[in-house]
Each structure stands twice: as C-alpha cells, then as structure tokens.
Amino acid sequence: MIKAGIIGATAYTSLELIKILLRHPEIDLSYLGIRREGGFKISDIFPVLTNRLDMHCSRMDKDDVPIGVDMAFVTLPPVIAMQYVPALLNAGIRVVDLSADYRFQDKSIYEKWYKAKHTDPSNLDNATYGLPEIFREKIKKADLVANPGCYPTSAIIGLAPLISNGYIQTDDIIIDAKSGISGSGREPKEGTQYCERNENIEAYNVGVHRHTPEIKNILSLIGKSDTNVYFTPHLIPMNRGILCTTYVKTRKKSSGKEIIAIYNDYYSKEPFVRVKKDDKLPGTKDVVGTNFCEIAIRVVDERVIILSTIDNLIKGAAGQAVQNMNIMYGFEETLGLLY
Structure with missing residues (x-):
C-alpha cells in the first residue's frame, strides 16, 4: 500500500x-x-x-x-x-x-x-507535465508531476491528433471554452456569488487567461513548431464541466471521416478518451463525475471544428492527478477511476 x-x-x-x-x-x-x-x-x-x-x-x-x-x-x-x-x-x-x-x-x-x-x-x-495521453513514458519515471490545468486538458486532448501529424495550420487556432463555477475555486469572490452567476454567461480574462501559454507551450511541443492560440474562456451558471469548441484550418481539404479516423487511431488505446460516433455531440452531462474526455469532430469547408468536454474537477484536476499517480507507481491506469 x-x-x-x-x-x-x-x-x-x-x-x-x-x-x-x-x-x-x-x-x-x-x-x-x-x-x-x-x-x-x-x-x-x-x-x-x-x-x-x-x-x-x-x-x-x-x-x-x-x-x-x-x-x-x-x-x-x-x-x-x-x-x-x-x-x-x-x-x-x-x-x-x-x-x-x-x-x-x-x-x-x-x-x-x-x-x-x-x-x-x-x-x-525535474518536473514532468502530467498529461498521460501525451507524456505517459515520462510520467512513469517522474518524482514531480505538474498536473495540467482544466482548460488545457480539454483543449490539448482535442487538438493533439491533428497537431502531432502536421495536419492543420498552427498559426490560427481559436479555442472557445465554457466552464462551470467550481473552476474558480472555493474561496468566496464577488464574481462567483449566486446573484452574479445565475442566469448569466460571461467571458473573462479575454486574451490574457493564464492557461493560454500552457496550451500554446504544450501544443508547440507536440507539433514541434510554434503554435499561436486565441483562447477565450466563459463562466456559465452550473457547478462543473468544461466544453471547448476549437476552430482550426487544415493544410488540405479533408472529409469528416478522414479526420475522425485520425482521432480513432490516435486514441485507440486510451482508457479515458472517447471519440463520439456518427452525428453525436458531447455534452458536459456525459462526463461530469468521471475521468473521461469526450470528443466530436465536424468539418466545414477547410475548417475542422473540435468539441471536447471534461469534468474540470476530475479529468481536469483530481482524477487526472490519480491517473498520474497510477502511472508513477505502475498500477493499472484506471484503478480507482472507473465508477
């Protein structure tokens, strides 16, 4: 033990x-x-x-x-x-x-x-960035793992398959993200009071959110080239959950089936990534309380629209931390996380 x-x-x-x-x-x-x-x-x-x-x-x-x-x-x-x-x-x-x-x-x-x-x-x-889907081998040997932020987790998992093989242009990535209030933490703040958040959706830290350089840095490592990210987060009146809608341009015209095949291949062995089939789209209710990230893809002209959703407190924080611990100690990666 x-x-x-x-x-x-x-x-x-x-x-x-x-x-x-x-x-x-x-x-x-x-x-x-x-x-x-x-x-x-x-x-x-x-x-x-x-x-x-x-x-x-x-x-x-x-x-x-x-x-x-x-x-x-x-x-x-x-x-x-x-x-x-x-x-x-x-x-x-x-x-x-x-x-x-x-x-x-x-x-x-x-x-x-x-x-x-x-x-x-x-x-x-000495620190290893703790996104298991990308850095699993490094995590195995690490004594210090930096658990990723919640927005970066959702955004990076959504983008990694297309970034890694140079399939998309990396100078114009637009990420529109919406999160429940728990992402702001437990400390009381005026902006998280009930009367401020109820019946209200609001963007915040537009262009200056601290997760922006984290997303950009890791995507640049995955793609082995500089990446430019425009990231806008929003708070919505629910407790938990994140939905990222990401817009990218392909380097060549592709069908939705081709893109989905890339995702299915990339994540075929990942226990906590689910690529939606057919016309299904992900919603936060599908992942809240779990360590899963769900992804759906749509192709419109020469743009790919990626939808990725997680529970910000589980896959975006505590669940991913335990997933990292499981890897560090050689346990089954899903131990304690399937329920």
Missing part, C-alpha cells in the same frame, strides 16, 4: 481526490495538511465525508514534512504550492502538484503570466 497525503485538503479538488482515494485499493490516505490552524475533522468542512473519513486536518508549514507519507498531492494555489514542494521532494516524497507552479520549464513565462517570482526554479527541469 502506498501512503498518500493531500496538502491543501479543504479545496474542492481535494474533496474529489479524497473520494477517489478512499476507493483506491492500493492507497492508504494517511495525511491531510492545511495552511491554517488544524485540529478539526475534514468531515466538518465536507459533511458528505461523515462516517466515511473523519480524519483530522493538520496545520502544515512550508518546511514541514508529513511522517510516513510516500507521495503527496499538492492542491495549494499557484505561488503558494512551490513553497511546500521542495521540502517534500527533499524528503523523498513523490509529488503530483495541481497548481501551475511547475508546468513551465521556462520560469520567465510563469513569472510573466502569474505575476510572481518563481522561488523553486531548480525543480522546473
């Missing part, structure tokens, strides 16, 4: 992690760390866990190391997470970090978009 801990245990993502880990046959969830004063039970924060997990939360400072833990999921916010990760790694604890702090090897990109100095640049080269 692997002893696992969660650092930042009161986040929405942490609740999903806890639910998954409690049914994982190879994991003993043995530590819940928080930044504030501890002593209370996690079920006091999340009553749904009453009589399922009544473990106490422990206050954890950045240099503290949980005793007897083999691996840790770090669910702290960006900038804060990198203050805790070095001590964990130095103690021999393997880490899956769900913040953005280790997603860029070039610290200048991080510092530009996150408006903060990177305080742990020495570990950037």
